Amino acid sequence: MAFHGRLLDGRLVDLADGDDPKARIRLTATSDDLIALVNGQLDFARAWTSGRVSVNANPFDLLKLRKLL
Numbered sequence: 001m002a003f004h005g006r007l008l009d010g011r012l013v014d015l016a017d018g019d020d021p022k023a024r025i026r027l028t029a030t031s032d033d034l035i036a037l038v039n040g041q042l043d044f045a046r047a048w049t050s051g052r053v054s055v056n057a058n059p060f061d062l063l064k065l066r067k068l069l
Helices: 031-038 044-049 059-068
Strands: 003-008 011-017 025-028 054-057
Touching: 011 031, 025 059, 031 044, 054 059
Parallel strands: none
Antiparallel strands: 003 011, 025 054
């Protein structure tokens, strides 16, 4: 199952069903981890470094994720 959303002020907002073919940053996580990330219960940096969340993006778009760290 896929969802898409926007990164705004360091938060993931406007989540909707389906894949967005125009997405420049792709995160992969379990549904439980996604919910915990959106609710602020899971630290993005820890989830990323532990492999609970994987990220696929070009280096310039990865810089946008620094707001989550």
